[in-house]
Amino acid sequence: MDRQAYSQMEQQVTPKVPLGLNLMKAFLTGGIICAIGEGVMYFYMYFFDFTERTAGNPTVATMIFIAMLLTGFGKYKRIAQFGGAGSAVPVTGFGNAMISAAIEHRTEGYVLGVGGNMFKLAGSVIVFGVFSAFVVALIKTILVKFGVVGW
Amino acid sequence: MVARGVIRFGSRPAIRAVAVAAGPTENKHSPFSLQFDRLYDSDLCGQKTNEQAHRKLIEDACGLALNKAGKTISDADYLVCGDLVNEMTPSNFAAATTGLPYVGLFSACATSTSALAYAALLSEAGASTLVLAGAASHHNAIERQFRYPIEYGFQKPQNAQWTVTAAGIAAVTPHEEGYPSIRQATIGRVVDYGLTDPLNMGAAMAPAAFDTFRRHLEAAGAEPEDYDVIITGDLGAIGTQLFRNMASESGYTVDGDRWRDAGKEFYGEDPSFFAGASGAGCSAAVYFSDVYNRMMEGEYRRALLMATGALLSPLSFQQGESIPCTCHAIELVMGEGESR
Amino acid sequence: MMASFLIAFVVGGLFCVIGQLLFDVAKLSPGHTLCILVVSGAVLDGFGLYEPLIDFAGAGATIPITSFGNSLTHGALQEAEKHGLVGVITGMFEVTSSGISAAILFGFIASLLFRSKSRP
Secondary structure, eight states, X not given: OOHHHHHHHHHHHSOOOOHHHHHHHHHHHHHHHHHHHHHHHHHHHHHSSOOTTTTHHHHHHHHHHHXXXXXXXXXXXXXXXXXXXXXXXXXXXXXXXXXXXHXXXXXXXXXXXXXXXXXXXXXXXXXXXXHHHHHHHHHHHHHHHTTSSOO | OOBTTEEEOTTOOEEEEEEEEXXXXXXXXXXXXXXXXXXXXXXXTTSSSXXXXXXXXXXXXXXXXXXXXXXXXXXXXXXXXXXXXXXXXXXXXXXXXXXXXXXXXXXXXTHHHHHHHHHHHHHHTTOOSXXXXXXXXXXXXXXXXXXXXXXXXXXXOTTOOEXXXXXXEEEEESOOTTSOEEEEEEOOOOBOOOOOOTTOHHHXXXXXXXXXXXXXHHHHTOOGGGOSEEEESSOHHHHHHHHHHHHHHTTOOOOGGGEEEHHHHHTTTOGGGTTOEESHHHHHHXXXXXXXXXXXXXXXXXXXXXXXXXXXXXXXXHTTOOOOEEEEEXXXXXGGGGGO | OHXXXXXHHHHHHHHHHHHHHHHHTSOOOHHXXXXXXXXXXXXXXXXXXXXXXXXXXXXHHHSBTHHHHHHHHHHHXXXXXXXXXXXXXXXXXXXXXXXXXXXXXXXXXXXXHOOOOOOO
């Protein structure tokens, strides 16, 4: 059997991704996580001196704290198996990527293991975030200087 | 020489005893767990790291196999085994503990049969009276190396497979009546059909399994019906289906219970393990428990063990390479199976 | 207030649907998907579109990883407004420090407290 015939057969036999169901589960999971985030935000706005704009920071930190507990007790991977991108896209997924790597590499010591591997998965997000933000901000600053656009 | 890559063992080396040590998930979810010799209730097996636990499983299986053969470590001549961790350190450390002359073999998940072939050659050459041969894997140690940290959340597809935590070791001796003997080995070629999805290993490995299957049968002059069991290593549900399709398209009769797959059966086809089990310990654990026991009980007289291995590394996968695969076959006979 | 929860749910959910489409249709790895989303967040803020979304959806826009890209650009632009081109580099982490510092901190704490366990 040649490669092409095999590849056709492989595509027939391998189960199709249940796209509709996966999208629904991602929507539900991500939606719930964001609704919880909204609740946390209100908490900071009512009980502390935060505004709608500034409450984002403590909210993100709190969500990552929750992600730490769920990751540590082995629940986050279960949520992820159900929710797919619904648990990966929110900042809790970013937290999970860093926290799981930190837990995993504890056996190689705190410096080489935890410190050295914490950004193993999440590092690329930071790299691309920073670089794209730099490019975008640079272009915009230059455009403003030449008076093409305003701030 | 029978055919290229095929070894016929005139002396019929015997598998005198077998032993399997496994982890907690296997204890809880594997229908074969009753036939395993030692089961741990923690992933760490009382050690500090996953890799140490991995080593412990191999050491345990070696000790248990010797015990069951009624031998001690001083009766053994060689240790031939392998695993999937970088540079196979768990096997290396276990070899240091046993103090035996040691050959580390890397055939990925096909190591159980490549180790048997190597051990049989040592015995055939008269170089050994007892070789410990086998393979092992440890879920946590392997997953974190090949995929993601254990607690990292990502959605596995239905064709994913679950790496087992187990070590299986066989004690191979010169021929002895009353024990399964090794008649023929077929060393696998490396087959690459260009598949690249590391979460669909069964599909990548099936062509390698079929290649070895065809070569083994042609060299043996046998038909599938001549065997009581043809058991692949860890093709899983998807790979098994593909392997059978390839076989029947080539005119072989594929029927019922004769065709088994250790990976597909390992967790009782529980959907929470997706397409089934994988890992070097998967085929070793099933061959060196269920299949061996059935041979000893006389249910199987002639068995074809075909462990499959995906020879990728995290690096080759990230560089966009395809997954080269292999499959090594071992034919065991017992009693009247010899005359078939 | 109920309405704001609903909006956060729907908008946050839609971000995740985009992520799932990148997983299942574009067949991208989680790493690639998250990088694309972060870059889109940074670009959206360049056009001044992300902040209005936060005003509208609250946590529905601040919790998805796109908001990380947005805050990086936002910090850079704020500083650039004050100090010119140098601000592009110095302002980057001005706004978004909490996500990364929390993840580092809790990651480290988790490594002290937890061990990973294989469970199906």
